[in-house]
Amino acid sequence: MKILVVSDTHGYGEILEEIVKKENPIDVLIHCGDIEGQEDQIVSWAGCRTFMVSGNNDWGSDLPGQFFTSVGGCRIFATHGHRYQVYMGIDRLAAEAAKRGADICLFGHTHMPLIAEKNGVTVMNPGSLTYPRQEGRKPSYGIITGDKESGFSCEIRYVDKHSKT
Structure with a gap:
């Protein structure tokens, strides 16, 4: 299983189209708002x-403020x-994710990539595209791979600003 995680595209998500092409095949895309x-x-x-x-800039959006789901056995x-x-x-955030029984907690808002372990939960912010x-201000996104049997891993990937991806 492969999940592409992005956030904070702020109406300029065209780079996301290139990232999807580069990372395909993907099973799921998760966008963490804005x-x-x-x-x-x-x-x-x-x-x-x-x-x-x-996100806080998605005025009038019908999107939920948060969700909990299971993808390939990953909560x-x-x-x-x-x-x-x-x-x-x-x-x-990590306390809320742990209370809900999450394996992985995803968020955005800060525009800064992060992967951390907290309260038994892997917390990931993909940064902003x-x-x-x-520091260095490189556009970034996240990838989650794995399965329930072998486990899941999270990775931050960076985009060279001077190329398409």
């Missing part, structure tokens, strides 16, 4: 099962993160 009206394009680009949550909790004050740390804020 989509700003590109929901239909993202579903079209993904060509697979797609989950999205609303995933996803949200944008602003309601969990993730700029102050991931403690509240359009407005990265970490």
Whole structure:
């Protein structure tokens, strides 16, 4: 199983189309919010099962603020993160994910990639494809691979700003 995780495209998600082509085949795409009206394009680009949550800039969106699902036996909790004050740390978010029985917790909002273990949960922020804020400011996204039997792994991948992907 392969899950592509993105966040904070802020209406400029065209780079996501290139990432999907590069990473195909993917089984699932998860967008952690701040989509700003590109929901239909993202579903079209993904060509697979797609989950999205609303972010603090998705005004008037019908997307849920968070979701919990199982993909290939992996229990995933996803949200944008602003309601969990993730700029102050991931403690509240990880506690909520653990309470729900998640294996992996996905969030965005900070535009900074992160993979951490907290409360028995792997917490991942894929960063941002359009407005990265970490040192070096390279656009980034996440990949989750594996299966229930062998386990799941999370990885941050970076995009060279000067090439298409």
